[in-house]
Amino acid sequence: MTYQGLIHRYGQYLDLPAHTKPISLLEGNTPLIPMPRLSRELGCELFIKFEGLNPTGSFKDRGMTAAISEAVGRGAKTVICASTGNTAASAAAYAARAGLRSIVLIPEGKVAVGKLAGAIAYGAEVIQIQGSFDDALSLVVEITQKTPIALVNSINPFRIEGQKTAAFEICDDLGSAPDWLCLPVGNAGNITSYWAGFKQYQKGLPQILGVQAAGAAPLVLGHPVEKPETVATAIRIGRPARGEQALEAAQESNGRIIAVTDEQILSTQRVLASEGVWVEPASAAGLSGLLAESAVGKFEVKGRRIVVVCTGHGMKDPSIITESFQSPKVIPADYAALIEVIET
Ligand code: AN7
Numbered sequence: 001m002t003y004q005g006l007i008h009r010y011g012q013y014l015d016l017p018a019h020t021k022p023i024s025l026l027e028g029n030t031p032l033i034p035m036p037r038l039s040r041e042l043g044c045e046l047f048i049k050f051e052g053l054n055p056t057g058s059f060k061d062r063g064m065t066a067a068i069s070e071a072v073g074r075g076a077k078t079v080i081c082a083s084t085g086n087t088a089a090s091a092a093a094y095a096a097r098a099g100l101r102s103i104v105l106i107p108e109g110k111v112a113v114g115k116l117a118g119a120i121a122y123g124a125e126v127i128q129i130q131g132s133f134d135d136a137l138s139l140v141v142e143i144t145q146k147t148p149i150a151l152v153n154s155i156n157p158f159r160i161e162g163q164k165t166a167a168f169e170i171c172d173d174l175g176s177a178p179d180w181l182c183l184p185v186g187n188a189g190n191i192t193s194y195w196a197g198f199k200q201y202q203k204g205l206p207q208i209l210g211v212q213a214a215g216a217a218p219l220v221l222g223h224p225v226e227k228p229e230t231v232a233t234a235i236r237i238g239r240p241a242r243g244e245q246a247l248e249a250a251q252e253s254n255g256r257i258i259a260v261t262d263e264q265i266l267s268t269q270r271v272l273a274s275e276g277v278w279v280e281p282a283s284a285a286g287l288s289g290l291l292a293e294s295a296v297g298k299f300e301v302k303g304r305r306i307v308v309v310c311t312g313h314g315m316k317d318p319s320i321i322t323e324s325f326q327s328p329k330v331i332p333a334d335y336a337a338l339i340e341v342i343e344t
Pocket of ligand 1: 058083084086089090188189190191234235280282283311
């Protein structure tokens with residue numbers, strides 16, 4: 001039978017209410033891409049779980065199929081979320097599929113163009129907040145407490161249920177959990193989901209390396225960040241909703257949460273692209289953390305099996321590339337000009 005999406009494939013492992021009415025865009029089932037060159041350089045067995053290949057281009061679709069399926073089954077008519085962009089696009093797509101109204105709150109001017117375009121294309125009502133993601137999240141929590149509008153941020157437990165499926169897929173593909181799992185951490189829903197998923201699936205437990213951006217690293221600093229700033233706008237979050245659980249996941253797994261600079265993130269984005277995997281800046285954070293730690297001898301990579309989660313596609317944030325690269329040469333449309341430019 002052809003693939004029918006995550007609730008169909010893993011529903012028996014997901015704690016979803018009986019009223020859940022599956023709404024799917026055939027999310028999940030993403031590739032675990034071997035990285036032979038990086039593996040050779042590091043002396044380990046490295047794989048990228050490429051979540052950018054989900055229907056709306058990020059891992060958010062895993063949780064959204066669950067959250068929207070539950071919401072529509074209980075009779076919700078409108079859903080809302082705060083978002084740094086990917087949640088907005090995903091909520092908009094699944095709401096559209098379910099015939100629901102969707103409202104998304106985003107921090108003004110801080111959402112990558114591919115995400116904003118997606119949210120608009122799928123028909124969300126997009127509202128820009130003169131504030132941060134954290135401010136937007138406080139507002140959606142308040143409105144969902146006072147009105148029947150359904151919240152689809154990862155505070156919603158069904159989002160976590162759906163996102164556990166990535167851990168299941170990794171175990172199914174490898175036969176067991178890897179030694180290490182490295183991933184970016186923003187609002188901390190995903191690290192919480194992976195840890196819950198690995199614990200539940202009982203195919204072994206990885207150590208977890210969670211990676212924040214230095215300008216938005218509340219879990220490394222140990223306190224909220226009032227004005228988070230980073231080029232990785234997806235993880236520009238100063239008060240993670242599931243921060244406690246993220247710290248627990250890191251500690252219980254015998255792993256840790258660290259921060260990397262924007263320069264490290266962007267250079268790792270280029271490293272990944274140079275092996276054929278183009279991810280958005282936030283998605284390079286996991287590998288960036290691994291490279292930084294192993295460079296200073298804090299991470300024994302030799303002989304280990306490591307999965308790095310790349311959470312969103314590079315096409316989400318094209319301006320990062322076009323702003324930092326020289327624009328392509330322009331030549332007359334003739335052969336002599338072409339051969340000259342190629343051979344010099
Ligand atoms: C590409 O879309 O928070 O730690 O509002 O888009 O589970 O928050 C996005 C987060 C990593 C961090 N990588 O995951 C949102 C939003 C990408 C992301 C994260 C996000 P969490």
